[in-house]
Amino acid sequence: MTASSTDRPRQDPAPYARPGGFPVVGVVGGGQLARMMQPAATALGLRLRVLAEGPDVSAAQVITPAPIGAADDLEALVAFARECDAVTFDHEHVPGEGLRAMAALTSVQPGADALVHAQDKVVMRRALTELGVPCPAWAQVADRDAVEAFAASAGWPVVLKTPRGGYDGKGVLVLSGPEDEKWATAQAWLADWADRGGLLAEEHVPFTRELAALVARSPSGQAAAWPVVETVQRDGVCHEVTAPAPGLDPALAAELTDVALRIAGGLGVTGVLAVEVFEVERDTPDGPVRDVLVNELAMRPHNSGHWSIDGSVTSQFENHLRAVLDLPLGSTEPRAPWTVMVNVLGPKAIEERHEDLYRSYLHVMAHDPGVKVHLYGKEQRPGRKLGHVTVYGDDLDTVRARARHAAAFIAGEIDE
Numbered sequence: 001m002t003a004s005s006t007d008r009p010r011q012d013p014a015p016y017a018r019p020g021g022f023p024v025v026g027v028v029g030g031g032q033l034a035r036m037m038q039p040a041a042t043a044l045g046l047r048l049r050v051l052a053e054g055p056d057v058s059a060a061q062v063i064t065p066a067p068i069g070a071a072d073d074l075e076a077l078v079a080f081a082r083e084c085d086a087v088t089f090d091h092e093h094v095p096g097e098g099l100r101a102m103a104a105l106t107s108v109q110p111g112a113d114a115l116v117h118a119q120d121k122v123v124m125r126r127a128l129t130e131l132g133v134p135c136p137a138w139a140q141v142a143d144r145d146a147v148e149a150f151a152a153s154a155g156w157p158v159v160l161k162t163p164r165g166g167y168d169g170k171g172v173l174v175l176s177g178p179e180d181e182k183w184a185t186a187q188a189w190l191a192d193w194a195d196r197g198g199l200l201a202e203e204h205v206p207f208t209r210e211l212a213a214l215v216a217r218s219p220s221g222q223a224a225a226w227p228v229v230e231t232v233q234r235d236g237v238c239h240e241v242t243a244p245a246p247g248l249d250p251a252l253a254a255e256l257t258d259v260a261l262r263i264a265g266g267l268g269v270t271g272v273l274a275v276e277v278f279e280v281e282r283d284t285p286d287g288p289v290r291d292v293l294v295n296e297l298a299m300r301p302h303n304s305g306h307w308s309i310d311g312s313v314t315s316q317f318e319n320h321l322r323a324v325l326d327l328p329l330g331s332t333e334p335r336a337p338w339t340v341m342v343n344v345l346g347p348k349a350i351e352e353r354h355e356d357l358y359r360s361y362l363h364v365m366a367h368d369p370g371v372k373v374h375l376y377g378k379e380q381r382p383g384r385k386l387g388h389v390t391v392y393g394d395d396l397d398t399v400r401a402r403a404r405h406a407a408a409f410i411a412g413e414i415d416e
Contacts, residue, residue: 022046023325026080026106027059028071029090032376032385033301033317034059036309040318046325050090051080059090061377074098081105088271088324089300092118093165109219109270109324110299117267118299121200122163128294131266133259135294136205136278142198143190148178154203160186161200162193172236174204205293207278211245212304213260216272216319216329223261224319224329226312228253231276231304234345235383238303240404241341243311243334246396249290252279256292263297272320274302303343303385308332310372310390311339339392340400342407344375346384357386360410364389371406386411 022045027034030052038059041048051069052060060066069076071094081087081102088109099112117124125138137154141147151158162171173186193199210233215225227244245253260275276296281288305316314322314330322329357375364371368391375387389410391403408414 023085024049024083025321025324026051026084026087027063027090028077028080028087028094029053030057030059030066031090032058032378032387034090035062035376036301036306036374037317037321038063040315040321044318044321044327046321049080049084051076058376058378071095072098074101077102078105081108086324088320089115092299107324111268111270114268114270115299118297120163121161121166121296122197124297125200125202127267128263131262133263133294134292137203139201140198141190141201142194144183144187146198147175147186147190147201150201151175151177154201157204159202159204160189161202162189163197163200170236205278205280205295207280207293208290209245209279210295211248211256211277211279211292212241212302213256213275213277214272214302214305214308214316215257215260215264215275216316216323216332217261217264217269218323218329219270219326221265222329223264224314224332225257225261226305226308226316226332227334228256229304229307237343237345237383237385239343239345241304241307242396242400243307243339243341248279252290252292259292259294263294269299271299271323272301272305272316274298274300274304276304306374306388307339307341307390307392309374311335311341311392334392336392337394338396338399339390340396340403341388341390342403343385344387344389344407344410346381346386347412348382357410363409364406367409368402368406371402373406373410375410 024047026049028051030050034050035058038048048063050059050063050066052066077098078101082105084106086107087102092115096112099108102108117127122140128135139150156177158175160173165171173182175182189199210231211228212231213228215223217223229241229243230245231238232240264273277292277294280291301316301320308315311334313333319329364373372390378386389403389406391399393399
């Protein structure tokens with residue numbers, strides 16, 4: 001889908017006091033998302049800085065300067081903001097105090113009032129409900145009685161989530177019923193969050209598959225949307241993404257894109273917004289109908305959009321930077337009918353790993369020169385995201401098989 005403009009006039013770019021007038025964009029967090037912004041920044045003529053957790057983290061290996069500082073270190077955040085014309089994020093874990101302190105010095109995108117909806121799941125659920133966005137049944141629960149009362153109306157199983165700090169399956173607990181052995185963990189979580197409002201309880205959604213809608217929005221209100229994709233999780237971590245989602249009803253795809261754009265506008269998001277949803281099937285007098293329920297939000301480039309680096313005219317990373325600076329957004333049209341991205345996850349068994357990931361390129365490049373490999377410079381650990389591979393083409397089965405083979409070889413799951 002191509003970028004769409006609003007009627008609001010765009011202001012002239014700020015007169016940045018840098019060589020050639022090109023701005024410096026700072027990224028708080030030194031993970032792989034910041035690392036993948038570097039090629040896009042270079043293509044746009046921008047200078048990128050990163051506030052890194054350590055000297056050897058993923059982004060610090062390829063971006064300089066990379067001062068060291070934690071996301072909750074107010075002094076480091078303020079010093080970093082003073083050196084940047086705009087600041088954005090590799091993750092959502094910067095406290096509101098730090099966001100506002102930086103915003104007093106430079107442009108911060110997205111701002112604290114928007115980002116809180118990606119930081120706190122209870123705040124998110126409350127806001128989405130007010131916007132009329134379809135969500136699973138939910139409640140804020142402070143003790144076991146409240147959990148069981150919620151289950152009495154929503155049914156078992158019940159999904160418990162910590163409001164803050166969870167990602168990639170962390171901070172999520174599924175209780176099957178009153179006798180579930182995981183209640184001991186649930187009680188510990190409830191006690192830990194008792195003075196912070198409690199946990200988020202949600203109905204357990206029997207979904208048919210998971211989808212994601214990715215959009216970008218600029219401060220002046222221009223927006224762009226990529227095709228809705230299908231995502232497949234492995235042990236709570238995104239494993240595979242197919243763009244566009246196979247067999248998705250065009251009307252439902254349009255509805256989901258509209259929901260994502262409505263959320264972006266309603267919450268004042270700038271930059272990339274990823275809306276992760278469950279596709280569900282319900283029976284009606286006229287037969288089964290497919291609907292979507294919003295599961296999670298991310299206000300930054302997202303794993304479900306990595307395919308766009310190679311498979312789209314403008315990647316999520318480039319459009320994120322464009323949006324942060326309020327530049328016109330680029331086309332989101334796909335380059336081919338199908339693109340499949342598969343994450344390279346660290347092997348479960350140490351003996352399966354390659355001693356040298358770089359050498360795994362030899363097989364992949366020789367076997368299939370059309371595969372695009374992106375590694376993140378990370379030490380191998382079980383289940384850790386080490387990188388991803390992308391393949392695009394005309395036949396979905398062929399594209400998917402090629403991508404899976406390349407990822408499996410690099411991960412050490414196969415040896416030929």
